[in-house]
Amino acid sequence: MFRRRRFEQIPELNTSSTADISFMLLIFFLVTSSMDTDKGLLRQLPPPPQEQQPPQDVRKDHVLQVTLDAHDQLSVDGTLLIQGNHISPFSSLTSQLTKFIAADRKDHVISIQTDHATTYEAYFRMQNAIVAAYNQLRESYARERYGKSYGDLVPEQRDEVNQYYPQRISESKPTKEGGAE
Amino acid sequence: MRRMQSIFRHSASREMPGLNLASMPDLIFTVLFFFMIVTHMRHDDVRVRYQVPAGTEVQKLQQRTAVINVYVSASQIQVNSQPTDINHLASLIEAERKKLSEENAERLTVSLKADKHTPMGVIADVKEALQRSFALRINYSGTSAADND
Numbered sequence: 001m002f003r004r005r006r007f008e009q010i011p012e013l014n015t016s017s018t019a020d021i022s023f024m025l026l027i028f029f030l031v032t033s034s035m036d037t038d039k040g041l042l043r044q045l046p047p048p049p050q051e052q053q054p055p056q057d058v059r060k061d062h063v064l065q066v067t068l069d070a071h072d073q074l075s076v077d078g079t080l081l082i083q084g085n086h087i088s089p090f091s092s093l094t095s096q097l098t099k100f101i102a103a104d105r106k107d108h109v110i111s112i113q114t115d116h117a118t119t120y121e122a123y124f125r126m127q128n129a130i131v132a133a134y135n136q137l138r139e140s141y142a143r144e145r146y147g148k149s150y151g152d153l154v155p156e157q158r159d160e161v162n163q164y165y166p167q168r169i170s171e172s173k174p175t176k177e178g179g180a181e
Numbered sequence: 182m183r184r185m186q187s188i189f190r191h192s193a194s195r196e197m198p199g200l201n202l203a204s205m206p207d208l209i210f211t212v213l214f215f216f217m218i219v220t221h222m223r224h225d226d227v228r229v230r231y232q233v234p235a236g237t238e239v240q241k242l243q244q245r246t247a248v249i250n251v252y253v254s255a256s257q258i259q260v261n262s263q264p265t266d267i268n269h270l271a272s273l274i275e276a277e278r279k280k281l282s283e284e285n286a287e288r289l290t291v292s293l294k295a296d297k298h299t300p301m302g303v304i305a306d307v308k309e310a311l312q313r314s315f316a317l318r319i320n321y322s323g324t325s326a327a328d329n330d
Binding site: 038048124 | 312
C-alpha cells in the first residue's frame with residue numbers, strides 16, 4: 001500500500017491563468033500611471049520686495065531692455081525685432097543677447113517688460129531665448145576652460161562657469177497700455 | 182523504401198506538441214515591473230484645459246517628489262488637484278508645502294503648467310502669489326521643440 005503511493009505522481013498546479021492575472025495587473029498599471037516627464041525652463045524668482053528697499057542704481061548702458069507688447073511683438077531697447085527670412089525674432093534676440101552679455105558679463109542687466117495682454121507663449125519663447133543665450137555662452141566657456149561640454153562638468157566646475165556668466169535679469173510688472181481689460 | 186513508409190506513418194500518428202506557456206507569466210511580470218519603475222502614479226485630476234508652449238532649451242525636471250503643480254489657464258487656476266482662484270493661491274501653496282517632508286519643502290519647485298494663450302496679467306499675478314509664499318524655484322513647463330520655429 002505504501003509502496004504504491006510512493007510511485008504516484010503529485011498533480012501539478014495549473015498555472016495557465018497566472019499569465020492572465022499578470023496581464024490584468026499590467027493593464028491596471030498602464031491605465032493608472034503616466035509616463036510623461038515634466039520638462040520646462042527652471043527659473044528662480046526674486047524674494048518678495050521689502051517695504052524699505054532702496055532702488056538700486058544701474059547705469060543705463062548696462063541695461064538691455066527687452067519688451068513684449070500687447071501684440072506679442074518683441075523689441076530690444078526700443079527697436080522692434082521683426083520676422084526675418086527664416087529667422088524668428090526670438091532667435092535674433094538670442095544672438096543680440098549673446099553679444100550683449102559677452103561684452104559686459106558681470107554688470108549687465110536684462111530688463112524684461114511685458115504687457116497685460118501679452119500671451120504666455122510669447123513670454124515663454126522670450127525666456128527660452130534668454131536661457132539659450134546664457135547656455136551658449138556657458139557652453140563655449142566650459143569648452144574653453146575645461147575642454148568639456150557644460151553638461152559633462154562636475155557640479156563645482158558648473159558653479160564656476162555659472163559665476164563667470166551670472167544671470168542678471170530684472171522683471172517688472174506688466175504694463176496695461178495695451179488696453180487688455 | 183520501407184524505412185520511408187515507416188517514417189511517414191509515424192509522423193501522421195504523432196500529435197502536435199502543446200506550446201509550453203510556463204514562462205509567459207514571468208515575461209509579463211518583467212514588463213509589469215518595467216512599467217512600474219518608469220511610470221509614476223497620476224494623482225492630479227486636472228480640470229484646467231491647458232496646452233504648454235514649446236521651447237528649445239527645456240530640461241527635465243528632477244526630484245518629482247518636491248514639485249507642486251500649478252495649472253493656469255486664462256480663467257482657471259488649480260494647485261495639484263485642487264481648483265482655486267488667485268486670492269487663495271498663496272495660502273494653498275503654503276498648505277501644500279506643509280504636506281511635503283522637510284527636505285522636500287526646502288528644495289520645493291513649482292511647476293507652472295500654463296496655457297499658451299494665458300495673458301501675462303494672470304501669469305504675473307500667479308508669480309506674485311508664489312513670491313509671497315516664498316516658492317521661488319519655478320519651472321515654466323513646456324515641451325521640447327525643434328530649432329526651426
